[in-house]
Amino acid sequence: MKRVQFSRPLFPYLLLVPQLSIILIFFYWPAAEAIRSSFYLEDPFGFSSTFVGFDNYHDAVTGSEYGNIAHFTLVFTGLVAFFSLSLALLLAAKADAVIRGAKSYRIFLMWVYAVAPPVAGLMGILLFDQSLGPLTQLAEFFGWDLRLGVNYWDTATAMIVISVWKQVPINFIFFLAGLQSIPRSVREAAIIDDPSSVSRFFSITFPLLAPTAFFLLIINITYALFDTFGVIDIVLKGEPGNNPITLVYKVFLDGFRGNDLGGSSAQSVILMVLVLILTVFQFRFMERRVHYS
Amino acid sequence: MANVTLDTVRKTYPNGYQAVQGADFQIRDGEFIVLVGPSGCGKSTLLRMIAGLEDITDGNILIDNTVVNDVDPARRDIAMVFQNYALYPHMSVRQNMAYGLKNQRMPKSEIADRIEEAARTLRLEDYLERKPGQLSGGQRQRVAMGRAIVRHPKVFLFDEPLSNLDAKLRTQLRAELKALHKRLEATFVYVTHDQVEAMSLADRIIIMSAGQVEQIGTPMDLYLRPASRFVADFIGSPAMNIVHGALADDQASVVLADGSALRLPLAVNAAAGTKVDVGVRPEHLEAVAPEAAQFQLTVDFVEQLGADTVVHGYQKGVENPLALRLTGIHALDAGEVLSLAASADHLHLFDSVSGQRLN
Numbered sequence: 135m136k137r138v139q140f141s142r143p144l145f146p147y148l149l150l151v152p153q154l155s156i157i158l159i160f161f162y163w164p165a166a167e168a169i170r171s172s173f174y175l176e177d178p179f180g181f182s183s184t185f186v187g188f189d190n191y192h193d194a195v196t197g198s199e200y201g202n203i204a205h206f207t208l209v210f211t212g213l214v215a216f217f218s219l220s221l222a223l224l225l226a227a228k229a230d231a232v233i234r235g236a237k238s239y240r241i242f243l244m245w246v247y248a249v250a251p252p253v254a255g256l257m258g259i260l261l262f263d264q265s266l267g268p269l270t271q272l273a274e275f276f277g278w279d280l281r282l283g284v285n286y287w288d289t290a291t292a293m294i295v296i297s298v299w300k301q302v303p304i305n306f307i308f309f310l311a312g313l314q315s316i317p318r319s320v321r322e323a324a325i326i327d328d329p330s331s332v333s334r335f336f337s338i339t340f341p342l343l344a345p346t347a348f349f350l351l352i353i354n355i356t357y358a359l360f361d362t363f364g365v366i367d368i369v370l371k372g373e374p375g376n377n378p379i380t381l382v383y384k385v386f387l388d389g390f391r392g393n394d395l396g397g398s399s400a401q402s403v404i405l406m407v408l409v410l411i412l413t414v415f416q417f418r419f420m421e422r423r424v425h426y427s
Numbered sequence: 428m429a430n431v432t433l434d435t436v437r438k439t440y441p442n443g444y445q446a447v448q449g450a451d452f453q454i455r456d457g458e459f460i461v462l463v464g465p466s467g468c469g470k471s472t473l474l475r476m477i478a479g480l481e482d483i484t485d486g487n488i489l490i491d492n493t494v495v496n497d498v499d500p501a502r503r504d505i506a507m508v509f510q511n512y513a514l515y516p517h518m519s520v521r522q523n524m525a526y527g528l529k530n531q532r533m534p535k536s537e538i539a540d541r542i543e544e545a546a547r548t549l550r551l552e553d554y555l556e557r558k559p560g561q562l563s564g565g566q567r568q569r570v571a572m573g574r575a576i577v578r579h580p581k582v583f584l585f586d587e588p589l590s591n592l593d594a595k596l597r598t599q600l601r602a603e604l605k606a607l608h609k610r611l612e613a614t615f616v617y618v619t620h621d622q623v624e625a626m627s628l629a630d631r632i633i634i635m636s637a638g639q640v641e642q643i644g645t646p647m648d649l650y651l652r653p654a655s656r657f658v659a660d661f662i663g664s665p666a667m668n669i670v671h672g673a674l675a676d677d678q679a680s681v682v683l684a685d686g687s688a689l690r691l692p693l694a695v696n697a698a699a700g701t702k703v704d705v706g707v708r709p710e711h712l713e714a715v716a717p718e719a720a721q722f723q724l725t726v727d728f729v730e731q732l733g734a735d736t737v738v739h740g741y742q743k744g745v746e747n748p749l750a751l752r753l754t755g756i757h758a759l760d761a762g763e764v765l766s767l768a769a770s771a772d773h774l775h776l777f778d779s780v781s782g783q784r785l786n
Contacts, residue, residue, distance in 0.1 A: 317511065319510070320513045323507070324526075337526070342516065
């Protein structure tokens with residue numbers, strides 16, 4: 135690599151300052167603050183705090199509902215990531231094959247990406263509305279009495295559907311770009327080698343999409359774990375009752391509704407560690423199987 | 428091994444563009460056919476239609492006397508080699524070659540035998556476990572050929588397979604291709620825009636221009652008796668000299684732009700006054716006595732190529748440039764005037780308007 139010499143040695147650091155300060159202020163500082171306060175018990179008015187060691191962690195993990203919520207989060211994340219990836223891939227493969235009117239199809243499939251999560255949640259609620267929602271009526275047609283916010287499973291279904299709907303467009307954009315970067319002649323060589331388009335997809339197209347799919351898998355798991363907060367908050371209208379919530383939503387509830395800053399910090403630190411492990415695992419074990427050309 | 432017949436095959440794109448306008452010819456069993464022409468002439472479209480990668484608007488394509496218009500590319504028993512190799516980047520060389528055979532449900536032992544045979548032919552034995560990304564351009568093109576050979580297809584299709592390689596490698600692989608054709612005795616259809624490749628490889632050349640077949644014939648047919656001005660200009664390097672003029676009243680000479688008369692020692696089948704183009708190859712012009720000259724070439728500049736010398740110049744009062752190719756090394760100065768003439772069988776006469784041959 136070429137080394138560039140600056141006449142003033144501090145200049146390059148100056149160029150790094152904006153980027154570094156954003157990371158420091160918005161990531162490292164809050165993270166450090168969370169770790170610090172996870173060891174303290176804070177009084178509800180914020181006047182004093184007592185060092186309690188690992189008590190907050192112990193309380194969080196042994197809490198009666200923690201296991202249930204963790205279990206739901208796992209299932210929720212898995213389903214959201216699976217459905218948003220597979221639906222997007224299916225749509226992208228189909229849109230890629232379309233020749234006439236390709237642009238309008240693509241725009242039609244992409245625009246949802248521009249909708250903010252809370253707005254998506256609101257639209258979702260309208261779709262699932264008890265008396266007016268078209269999806270509720272559709273469910274009723276099939277004999278399913280769907281009750282959003284009342285029935286645990288129905289609420290969970292709505293949360294997953296809205297979260298998937300919100301995430302499909304971005305996955306679609308990436309998959310479509312990935313599909314279009316596969317050289318035409320490689321596909322044509324496969325057409326001559328293999329008469330079955332399904333078998334072609336799994337032996338040629340999908341392996342060549344693997345780098346894209348791997349990247350999206352990480353993005354989608356992170357999305358389902360954290361970014362679905364807005365959707366969940368709107369669906370629950372801030373009042374979870376006995377409806378399902380994810381770990382991130384519990385952090386918010388305990389910290390800002392329950393005023394238990396220490397306990398909520400301990401939970402967020404646990405999440406941070408989980409994500410760290412997940413990321414390391416993905417890059418160590420999954421990336422090896424992925425072909426980067 | 429099989430013959431390929433094109434019966435008035437047309438290709439019109441949805442936007443109305445006619446890529447191929449009525450191709451009508453037969454490729455014989457075991458023949459090495461080269462489709463040649465400038466870019467956009469429809470030669471690749473024609474090849475892709477034989478492969479089945481492109482729909483046929485009109486007409487029939489027959490392989491081995493069977494109409495294959497609606498047969499899936501994978502079931503036409505053809506193999507294709509692409510310009511940019513089109514290897515599967517995530518598969519090893521062995522897997523690349525095996526992929527098509529596996530899909531034909533061929534027994535594993537036979538697949539292994541065929542790969543071994545192809546690898547030996549193409550000297551790829553040491554690279555079978557490598558991925559395409561670890562190979563050089565020439566090796567990748569060999570793998571692409573290997574992938575075609577293992578299929579033992581009825582017809583091999585090549586779409587400009589050498590144009591991504593450097594000149595030296597191209598010459599080497601050209602010779603290998605010719606040897607391969609001899610050994611396999613298979614039908615080869617080869618597309619290129621390079622007339623040298625066409626001349627050196629082909630049993631017969633099909634030369635195309637603007638979606639139409641201009642001429643079909645052996646390389647020497649095309650060189651010695653081009654059917655049109657387009658063919659005359661395309662085949663041969665440096666290109667044939669073309670001089671505009673009009674047929675004189677006696678029909679035995681052509682009046683050039685400078686008023687001089689170019690005597691034609693041949694019979695012409697056109698009316699007096701017809702606008703004509705006279706063609707003569709640079710290597711067929713010879714120095715003659717001034718009174719026997721057909722052309723008076725004023726030297727502009729000289730290209731010394733070692734084996735021969737190419738003289739570029741013009742005839743005063745005639746706008747078309749002239750070139751002369753001399754064997755060996757010759758020293759000539761700019762401004763020097765040479766008296767040149769060609770024998771009757773080396774003079775080509777074309778109609779100025781239609782471009783068709785007149786003699």
